[in-house]
Amino acid sequence: MKEITAVIQPVRLGPVREALSLVGVTGMTISEARGFGSQGGSVDTYRGVEYRVDYVPKIKLEIVVSEAFVDPTVDAIIEAARTGTLGDGKIWIKEVSTVIRVRTGEKDEVALN
Amino acid sequence: MKEITAVIQPVRLGPVREALSLVGVTGMTISEARGFGSQGGSVDTYRGVEYRVDYVPKIKLEIVVSEAFVDPTVDAIIEAARTGTLGDGKIWIKEVSTVIRVRTGEKDEVALN
Amino acid sequence: MKEITAVIQPVRLGPVREALSLVGVTGMTISEARGFGSQGGSVDTYRGVEYRVDYVPKIKLEIVVSEAFVDPTVDAIIEAARTGTLGDGKIWIKEVSTVIRVRTGEKDEVALN
């Protein structure tokens, strides 16, 4: 199984979730994050003093999937999250050795359905 | 060493932390998260228009442990976090190659005590 | 490629980001976290009843880097984040199999520049 981490624009969360549902992903965990990268932040002002806000609001998705789902999941995210502008985000994939569903104690693939 | 990620119901955080202390886990990092899964969200209303809140509040725990601690840790979490209702959460485990304590520069197992 | 997770004191975020820029890290994702560890929390009072705040505010950094960057990145973080007091945080490293830039679909090392 793999864990797919995706950092996306907050406004793309809706479409990404819809796209994931279509490819059969049934669960995920999301959290607020702030990104630093080529997109750059904004320059704000407070009483005449400017300051740079370096970190751009992002949403981080963590999705654990079985091997067979990795490619469709990644493709679905890319398609739904892409706007073509700087800051659309990154996806990265790591190996997961075990998954457990707390409620039932089921393990691995079974825990993911 | 392993990283154990656990997504649990916010209200179980207290018991989980107590349980972890009992099995000897001395550190962890937690963060707010929102979960999407079989639990489903709620249907709220705002001036007569209903809307679905898809994401359910969750707490995410990240705990880095040495091999010997993996099973006791996972068992402790499951026991303390389980309520038996939909949405109790998931636990998943990944391999960690290096751990460093910032304060001292200590590495790996030593960094975890 | 590797994913470096670093949990640091919030007030060290500025210096860490500067230090990372100097070693050439161009992107990262940060999020709010709360830490539990040897640092301990504070004991607050509310209308005469004391309560312990167990979790200390922390910032979590997630940085995906190619192998060559792992050591400079870790060293930069340690140096900039260290204050020498309890609670300076932990760094841990995991293997990443694939990285994709959403905007372009570029993969792996290329996606990281």
Add this chain to the structure above:
Amino acid sequence: MEYNPIYLDIVWVLFATALVFLMQAGFAMLEAGATRAKNAANIIMKNVMDVSIGSLVFWMVGFGFMFGANKSGWIGTSNFFLSDIDPATDSGMFDFAFFIFQTVFAATAATIISGAVSERTKFAAYLIYTVAVTAFIYPIFGSWVWGGGWLSELGDNGFMDFAGSTVVHSVGGWAALAGAIVVGPRLGKYTAGKSPVAIPGHSITLAALGVFILWFGWFGFNAGSTVSGNTGLIAIIAVTTNLAAAAGGVAALTLSYLLWKRFDASMTLNGVIGGLVAITAGTANMSPAMAALTGLIGGMVVVGAIVLLDRKLKVDDPVGAIAVHGFAGAWGTIAVGLFASATYGGVDGLFFGGGVGQLLVQLTGVAAAFLFVFSTSFIVFKVIDMTIGMRASDEDQIRGLDISEHQAAGYPDFAPAIPLVSYSTPVLSGAAVPSGAAIDETIES
């Protein structure tokens, strides 16, 4: 010292002025609370600036157009910059008191609009409109009713609008309607299938604070409209005002519970204001019981109008200003023709044996307000839209107007990145759930 009743009059008018002034804080909190955190700085800047600009403009020209010598019956033409007021006399001083009371009324009419066009209107465009409403639109209509103009001459008693259900509230409400139509709904407010999407505000506590402050201010708004403290009328006005507000809140809560089986906080808050707006016209002409009834129906009108605007007319009004001020204001003005009782203010309405005469006058005034204000406001907004543009870009709406218009977040220390509410999946009772793709189109593009 000899007794001069004018001093108690001035004291009373200034007391009322202060209370009405504080309604600006009420509107600011209600509007900010009922919209998203990312637009909070923009909302409060609109509120601060409409009272600032409005105060200056009304002093320069608005007051003259409204209360200056009015030969035609259509507009006043003197007393600009208060040039007719003599500061050497006590009656001149009373005139200053009257002027400042009218100033805060004008500012109220102006600020009503800010809520309805919030979260997607450019700041500069809003400032220009504020000038138009406080310099011309509000004063001209006002002169017809309170400045001795043609509406004040209709029928036996003239058009009756004691404290401004129509003159202030409907005027604000219909201008808000024009603005909301011209600027269009917020990005993401309607799905491609045109179903409304709920976009809850960011703080119910601030919204409730705003409502309590408005209710407080309304004691000054209505009872101050006697512009005299030497009259017992102010007591019955306070009674009718409070009962109508209470009844409006109860009605909105009950009706929304019957419709949706929920104790809807936002509707209840709007219902209270609806009750207050409704009683404003007849506050000095009704018995307590009729006032409660007027407020009760006012609260229901608000619920109905919100649903009508949101679902049928597809007019996006984030705070409910059009329903509350436009519709409930019209209802309250009509109610005078129905429920007025000679025992209280000398005039009988239809249900108290006064016939339909006054009712027809009331309907005429309500219609005149709608036609004049909606059309002139629509033109002004359209002209602004075609020149500097009314609507913030989609990208700016996504980032929030705080950053895009003011380069500074309203809550720099607390800025949620996750829209915790998933605006993209409305579950409409009885409506088909729109497909994901359809929503996507509307919201993101």
Add this chain to the structure above:
Amino acid sequence: MEYNPIYLDIVWVLFATALVFLMQAGFAMLEAGATRAKNAANIIMKNVMDVSIGSLVFWMVGFGFMFGANKSGWIGTSNFFLSDIDPATDSGMFDFAFFIFQTVFAATAATIISGAVSERTKFAAYLIYTVAVTAFIYPIFGSWVWGGGWLSELGDNGFMDFAGSTVVHSVGGWAALAGAIVVGPRLGKYTAGKSPVAIPGHSITLAALGVFILWFGWFGFNAGSTVSGNTGLIAIIAVTTNLAAAAGGVAALTLSYLLWKRFDASMTLNGVIGGLVAITAGTANMSPAMAALTGLIGGMVVVGAIVLLDRKLKVDDPVGAIAVHGFAGAWGTIAVGLFASATYGGVDGLFFGGGVGQLLVQLTGVAAAFLFVFSTSFIVFKVIDMTIGMRASDEDQIRGLDISEHQAAGYPDFAPAIPLVSYSTPVLSGAAVPSGAAIDETIES
């Protein structure tokens, strides 16, 4: 125009009415700020509805029970729906002013209760209780003191409660006590070992805003209780009110610093209100110095009562309403028997040579309030509990009443998922730290 003092009376009463009305905003902000974010919409809905329902019910029946013709000395029996007021006369108008002033008083008594039962009471249950308190409990007790009833006949001067330390505040406080007992403590408030757990509120700024608004409103509450502007008494009342509030704040800060070595913000805010509640009875009968002393002790009473209720009696009062209104109200009423001075209001208390007579009358009134209000409220709450149920389920309390009762979060844009404060590990000074398992049981099950 001839001079008629009634106009200044009406102006004064309406001024005071508006200020007392705004205390609703004060209570709403204080209560919302002192409770958790997940219950904010519920709290403010309770506040909006108790003033709305209270205004209507008090108009229908409450005012008649309280101030109607009272032959028995136990209850008024006329003037329902204000049927005895003649709108044609100035004195009828004054009666309207008196009525609206009394209405906002009744609403104050009602709203006190909402804080004490907050975060775990069903909304419908609360609404029913609001009807009971504004229709019967408050008016009946009120009739004994202010409606010419038996307490007003006791001793030489009758039971003295100028602006309602007992009639309004203790009545609210003892009803709150009954409610808090019947509904039980919030989920997680006590460990299995019955140690109290601190559950801090979500916004100290809103709580402080509430306290400042209450302090402001109290100038109307106390000085308005002359129901006349034609008296210099209102000036000394304003002085004693302010000094008592100040002294209450200083006392609570100092005492809590002595006890716990902390500058406790929440206690200080409660201390200010305690000072205000305490001076309310004797505000027109004491020297400034005695007023300061009454407030000082009032602030200390609040600290003591909070500890007593929270630790010994295990009564969970999230906002401190019982301590502040019940206990400090009782203290302030007794203080009249001790500190009243004939120089100020014609009556001497024990310390000014008046003997124990008045003190005994004061104690009788305080006891009567407790017995009548606590017992009737307890019965009403019990009946509600046995029929529709008072207490929200554990699951609903965990999710928060905003979602469970109103299907809408108070802060949809900012909803913290992590309870950043770990409610499960109280560190009680001098008490054993309870074991994890024990807490778990109480909080989660």
Add this chain to the structure above:
Amino acid sequence: MEYNPIYLDIVWVLFATALVFLMQAGFAMLEAGATRAKNAANIIMKNVMDVSIGSLVFWMVGFGFMFGANKSGWIGTSNFFLSDIDPATDSGMFDFAFFIFQTVFAATAATIISGAVSERTKFAAYLIYTVAVTAFIYPIFGSWVWGGGWLSELGDNGFMDFAGSTVVHSVGGWAALAGAIVVGPRLGKYTAGKSPVAIPGHSITLAALGVFILWFGWFGFNAGSTVSGNTGLIAIIAVTTNLAAAAGGVAALTLSYLLWKRFDASMTLNGVIGGLVAITAGTANMSPAMAALTGLIGGMVVVGAIVLLDRKLKVDDPVGAIAVHGFAGAWGTIAVGLFASATYGGVDGLFFGGGVGQLLVQLTGVAAAFLFVFSTSFIVFKVIDMTIGMRASDEDQIRGLDISEHQAAGYPDFAPAIPLVSYSTPVLSGAAVPSGAAIDETIES
């Protein structure tokens, strides 16, 4: 009943007192909103305690020093604890009203300081200073102007400061300046290269609420300063007050837009207060047009002074109190010498043909205020600093004063860990961007 004008005077003074009292809520919200969430409890505690302590201390000694018998012209020496007031007479009652009005004025002067020293001053140190300012510094300077002292005797008309641009606001502002200098800038406010770093406040909505409440309160502050309701003057005062506020807001918005091409919310809010502070001295002596001009310039003075203090003088004033109260107060006092018009208050300023006489008197008073208040405050703050210490440690500032001084967070339910704004990278227009290392040193060490 015979007519006695004193009752209307008392009613008016108490009305004004209540409004001025509420300014405490305004300051609390403005200051809390303009600073970071982690210091919110500390800010509001300072505000609650300065009015509490100030009320007590001013009653004990301050009022006597300010308004007691003043033979020397330099300080009053009687009426401590109000010992000269006779409660048996109506005029004694008026004296109580006068006293309570002056109390809330003193509390205003005290609370101004809390904002300027916020986010890094120890709570105990602040309390001590509050005693000094309300017992001595404010009353002594006040006695020179309003207590029949030497400034009131200068020139033909004495130093003219109708409602306290200097007596209250500049006194507060210059004390704030001394405090801000002694305590030093907040950790991280200046880079090693001494460039200012922007540290935005945590809630623009609370800040705006504060400004609206202050504007509301100012109607009482200025118009109440007649200490009589039997005068038409209160009407023109309300007019000039409102126009100046409006003009101040417009000026600050416009000027900051010209300078930085941004609709700066925080500057605009400060500009409104600047307009109000500026008109306070001349509110009863100017035409509406001159009042608007005074406010307009007041708004610009605020913008200029903020930039001056922040960038050139390196004085860290988180809420802009020094610019708003010190500088705009001085400007407004001088403006009386320029714009006063005999038509309004009997005295002509320079531009109305009155010559430079009054202007010189005004300048003398402004200078006296600065010299006396700045030097005495500086000494008091220095003594506090050398004994118990003024400044919270760097570590305490990082954690926030809520935890370090009060052991309780202001927002326990919502506590952001990430400083979402990156305070460490100021982008100064026209200034070199300082290097990371340099900033690091200042901020973190």
